[in-house]
Amino acid sequence: MRQITPNSTVGVFGSGQLGRMFAIEARRMGYRIHTFSPESGTPTGQIADAEICAAYEDLDQVKKFARAVDVVTFEFENVPSICAETAAQFAPVHPRGEVLHVAQNRLREKTFLSKNGFPVAEFRHIKTLEDLRNAVREIGIPAVLKTAGFGYDGKGQAKINSAADCREAFRQIKNQEAVLEAFVDYERELSVVAARDAAGNFAHFGVIENAHANHILDVSFAPASVSGQTQKEAVEITRGILETLDVVGVTTVEFFLTKGGKLVVNELAPRPHNSGHLTIDACVSNQFEQQLRAVCGLSLGSSEFFRPAAMANLFGDLWENGNLNFAEALRNPNVKLHLYGKQEARCGRKMGHLTALADTAREAVEIVTKARKNLTAK
Numbered sequence: 001m002r003q004i005t006p007n008s009t010v011g012v013f014g015s016g017q018l019g020r021m022f023a024i025e026a027r028r029m030g031y032r033i034h035t036f037s038p039e040s041g042t043p044t045g046q047i048a049d050a051e052i053c054a055a056y057e058d059l060d061q062v063k064k065f066a067r068a069v070d071v072v073t074f075e076f077e078n079v080p081s082i083c084a085e086t087a088a089q090f091a092p093v094h095p096r097g098e099v100l101h102v103a104q105n106r107l108r109e110k111t112f113l114s115k116n117g118f119p120v121a122e123f124r125h126i127k128t129l130e131d132l133r134n135a136v137r138e139i140g141i142p143a144v145l146k147t148a149g150f151g152y153d154g155k156g157q158a159k160i161n162s163a164a165d166c167r168e169a170f171r172q173i174k175n176q177e178a179v180l181e182a183f184v185d186y187e188r189e190l191s192v193v194a195a196r197d198a199a200g201n202f203a204h205f206g207v208i209e210n211a212h213a214n215h216i217l218d219v220s221f222a223p224a225s226v227s228g229q230t231q232k233e234a235v236e237i238t239r240g241i242l243e244t245l246d247v248v249g250v251t252t253v254e255f256f257l258t259k260g261g262k263l264v265v266n267e268l269a270p271r272p273h274n275s276g277h278l279t280i281d282a283c284v285s286n287q288f289e290q291q292l293r294a295v296c297g298l299s300l301g302s303s304e305f306f307r308p309a310a311m312a313n314l315f316g317d318l319w320e321n322g323n324l325n326f327a328e329a330l331r332n333p334n335v336k337l338h339l340y341g342k343q344e345a346r347c348g349r350k351m352g353h354l355t356a357l358a359d360t361a362r363e364a365v366e367i368v369t370k371a372r373k374n375l376t377a378k
């Protein structure tokens, strides 16, 4: 693979906070950034050298965008695959379109995982209400119905607690093609953020533990409080997935750890991940630098942690009663603030995050959640 060195231009499909943090790393290392999305004035656009505002389906604009850059990546996996395929005619695209294709559809993703021997919850393909009723009979209850495409942060999901819930659950997901999966009675949610370069080298940030609120990631910390054996297994499963998919770039594997100590893959994100934001302040080469190095054909950096760390998301809800008390939140010198440049603070919208480093992950969680609370102190 050709090495794309500083001063070259990296194109990013998508323009949210992930693209923004990627662009900050790329600029630090002397690269130029072009971003492509249907919006303007975006979190990524504010940092990029050029912000192209067009529909992903506008293939003439996609071609123009790809011609003007040295390599293309994406920060958002729901970019239509035709968009990645078209760009690939003019510039290298990493991770390749096939990775995107698998990860943007739950049915394809789960089929890929189970076919290749990776642990997933039992699942069935659902096209009709009758399929759903049969699947509930086979898998049992509780179960979770999820749309096959375009789902994230618990959107497009309905829990089924009894056979009588089928009709309402199917209606809730608007009768779309779906996957029914067994409910996992998990003890913890974990993720492994990992990178793979073009030569097949692999780097990872160990196991990160995640706590959700309303199905959206709320707090992450590392290292996770799990056994050494579980850490090893999670990393090996992740390595296997990246190798099988031949990923060049960063991919995140989200896991459930069952009460019996078994790891189950929940989903894949073929990109840096919210749970990996703590690597910006806590690691030698953070997840965005690893992404940049991999897609540019450079070798990976060290993903070593300086200290245990925790991250708390800042949702739009925090702004409900006006401006925030940033001075109070930053009183602790170990707290770092990241804001994504979003103008409108809507409920549930990810506006930024706080990170803290400490001697233990538990202490880092305490510091970061206290700092978040202090944001609304009078």
Ligand code: AMP
Binding pocket: 121, 144, 151, 152, 153, 154, 155, 181, 182, 183, 184, 185, 186, 189, 212, 215, 266, 267
């Ligand atoms: P997802 O959008 O698939 O990441 O799901 C969002 C959240 O819903 C997860 O973080 C879990 O808290 C919950 N969830 C999803 N699938 C399952 C499952 N099969 N069993 C139990 N909880 C689930």
